[in-house]
Amino acid sequence: MPDVSLSQAIKEAYASAPNDVVDYHTLEFRHPSFASPIRVVRDYVNLTATLEADAPANPGEAVVFTGYAFELDLPEVGPDARPEITIRIDNVSLEIEDAMNRAIQTTDVVEVTYRPYLSGDTSAPAMNPPLTMTLTSVSADQFTVTAKAMVGDYTNRRFPFEEYTATRFPGLVR
16 A cells, blocks of 8 residues: 655655655654754755654754764564664764763653655655654663664554544433
């Protein structure tokens, strides 16, 4: 089934792989203890790109994503596997290391948003809505930040998902 959140431009870039179009993978980490979100791009140079209009921080603004080497490992497959993505950012700065170490000492969650951009158009992410995840574990040292992120906590979600109340469904009242 096609991914309806991807723009037509990125679908074409993925399908044809033109050599003059570069796709930029970006991550944005948010936590109440951060002075501002930590934004990184998988590249050697910084990227200035515009966020979506309903972004959690700086909506619709052009922001700078700092160039870092990072990897995203997809979830393992199997009956006991958890739906977690592993994120590794190499050669992190002292500011990022300290921010992550402060964040893991609190009870607030760290949210991370993945946004792809295309080199020909950085006026909006090529995925709408972007993928937002919650970090479940973080470890940071002077070389690498390693984190595990879950897309959603579906195992602890109520069932049924819809709440049937007399206000919303007056036919339930006799």
